[in-house]
Amino acid sequence: MATIGTAVKRREDFRFLTGQGNYTDDINRPRQLYAYILRSPHAHARINGIDISAAARAPGVAAIYTGKDMMADGVGGLPCGWQVHSKDGSPMAEPPHPPLAADRARHVGDPVAVVIAETLEEAREAADLVNVDYAEEPAVADPVEALKPGAPQLFAEAPGNLCYDWHLGDPAAVDAALTAAARVVKLDLVNNRLVPNAMEPRAAIGEYDRATGDYTLFTTSQNPHVIRLLMGAFVLHIPESKLRVVAPDVGGGFGSKIYHYAEEAIVTWAAGKLRRPVKWTAERSESFMSDAHGRDHVTHVELGLDQQAKFVALKVSTIANMGGYLSTFAPCIPTYLYGTLLAGTYTTPVIYVETKAVFTNTVPVDAYRGAGRPEATFLLERIVDLAADEIGMDPAELRRRNFIPTDAYPYQTPVALQYDSGDYGTTLEKALQAADYAGFEARRRDALAHGKLRGIGIATYIEACGLAPSAVVGSLGARAGLYESAAIRVHPTGSVSVLTGSHSHGQGHETTFAQLVADRLGIPAESVEIVHGDTDKIPYGMGTYGSRSLAVGGSAIVKAMDKVVAKGRKIAAHLLEAAEADVEFEDGKFTVAGTDRSKTLGEVALTAYVPHNYPEDLEPGLDETAFYDPKNFTFPSGAHIAEVEIDAETGRTSVVRFTASDDFGRIINPMIVEGQVHGGLAQGIGQALLEGCVYDKETGQLLTGSYNDYAMPRADDLPSFSLSTNTTLCTHNPLGVKGCGEAGAIGAPAAITNALVDALKPLGVHHVDMPATPEKLWRLIQQHRHPLAAD
């Protein structure tokens, strides 16, 4: 069944679209209790005491627990999965992160107590009677302010609020190259803080089996095995054999559901205490103040160019907000997923990057769609555009001059990565053509006649996906391997279960993986069932993030299929009385080469389970497991071109065209890939134009805590996207795939911002920070029209 490359409709959509998905909140267990989490209303406060006496007497209350109760029971803190070292070799500050804050609350939304009752209403009512004696302390929400002397301090373990001061590259070489450069372009920019806003809020149900002592956690996770490991080993001290984690249908994650969250540990622990299941579901307003946020960088960048406009050096200095605690993978985002990407698609010979990670009284910040790579791409593509502006060169031409040439692969960048393949020039030309770049100036003039400022902006990007070679990430501080596992279970009658450690929360694995298996095993896709999201079913798994499912999880499936075919060949050779070496496998049949004698996969499977006539020394059964550890990252790349119109009177932006040309390696299902790109672009355009998480600078209160104040992109904010691909294959995984999940969110912010700046260039504007809201643009336009007007 040749299905690779076909736009097969997503098989999971029927159940999703007809309301038959099975999400965590759809699950209810017998005798279930409900948890309500009491959260700090203060950004920073000492907790002098918590009086639960009145609440404990309220109707329906089963238990109320505080941080002290959990601590007294030996519950550990939430662990951090990545250790980054500072310039001086010292490890990052890694202060404790208790599931319930015991002596101090460090951000609005920090959990301080849990009320568990027969109904959710009763839990909520009783929570109102819990009296927390807070002593409010000065708070700091801005990462730059947090580093200043005299700033409020979050942790004794992190003097000056500094988590680490990391760097990569040779500062002396970069300074020398910048000094010798014909021109140095400089820019200060902010990468705005984002709230992830998955459609399904987080939820968790903890359950304890009195008969066996087994725990089960149902949770909205992108990686149930990782949660089992982290929560079992570090927080609750439950052996993996006694802990099952199920992540059923999950409605979007974008990174925010990778991490081990306090609520998972709280409900699991409480279920053990109370001997009853405990369920918690986030309210939307809780999601705003408890899901890990994204981005939040403040950066200074300098790019040196020689006389021929070749980049000679790049120097980047970033302050990255970690929030009030270290989330699971937070430290690696503004370092190894950011600094290592700063070569981009260019031949810049020397690069230096330093990142100071800072604690502030805000929700923890961690990976969000793209994770470090959008931040790297944004600064790189902004400074390249600014350079083109300063030297008066077409930004497309400046990029062409500096692209890594196609004959340079494998290409070693000065920031540790080795790109295996790519063709950035052709990709850009495809995009320029599709966007009618040459015809733009006429469109600009037409728009102006209608009072609209029209601009066009290019961004090229490269991302490191397919996370990740375990030895490499281990040497960089990861406390986990990043391989993937898969099991192919061929049943006696020939249907196949594929058990994958990847987790689908919108990506369409049930379709793509089934295509992959149907294609390789030569059976109908309907005979293939994809199983994921349950630690009791799946051998092991590292989950889905970093555009890794197909590149790593898919490769593990290929390896497991190879084992199935190898064993099947032995069985077929025995049945066909041929030498194993003469048996070929194609289209679902084992055939003796050059003959018409063959056995189908089904016949071979039946023989494996009913081994009456069977090779000596061969185990029965046809059930193979494989682990795949990638040899390198994959490097998807692309060129995105945005065209915008700004209404000069209102500052409102319309994205009138958006063209993306991407290299994702081999594509299994083009329709799913387009869907992934659409979603990524919507989020990237959202970041550029609409979304911005705002904290009150003095009080640390979250001011954009609902959809009243936090603007998400809607369909009418987006144009119809023009998409194309320019494929070069990944050279080191068996499928030649690179990954497509994050590309849109990586390329779009810079493309949109470059287009806005291009539109405003006639007024003398050279940079706009995101989100470029109508108000911000209107003020800019007013200021530049009438330098003394507006404030």
Added chain:
Amino acid sequence: MEMTGEFHIPASRERVWEALNDPEILKQCIPGCETIEKVSPTEFTAKVVAKVGPVRASFGGKVNLSDLDPPKGYTISGEGSGGVAGFAKGSAKVDLDEEGAHTTLLKYAVQAHVGGKLAQIGSRLIDATSRKMAADFFERFAGAVAPAPAAEPAPQAAPTPAEPAPEPAEPSPEAAKPKDLRLPPVLWVTGLAAIVGAMLYFFTGRRVTR
């Protein structure tokens, strides 16, 4: 949030003064006020059950006085806790001007902060809600202190029972003390009205205490 306003109260300053010291009158004027207690000369607590439509919620409020300058002005700092909804706190500067024998001008300037869910869900809506709550309070208050149809005697009758002493002109430093005790409610009421108003909005649709 910042809010200023003024109200003409159809009563003498002394009458306003007395009324603001009368817990019974305050209870009548603050919607849903259950108790007001004087904890110390500069500290008061109150419990208010506020109700908007089907939503009822109980708030605890605490108020401290400072910058006492009777009878010209005072600053009052207040804090109200709405449980899981978060908190509101603020300060108000209040001035009482004698406009005539039977009119007093009360001016106030409130600064308030809200936190937790209150700040998260509707910082932008607090102004309007608070303004309305303050207006409601003063409307009731004016009604409560306005002379009854048998007007004139009332204001004079009021002081008789207790201590009519400090009424004329400059109070001595000693006399100021008892005044301090009396003034706080002005500010407190203004502040709390604003705070409660702000909180109420956010409770709508959220929690129903019965």
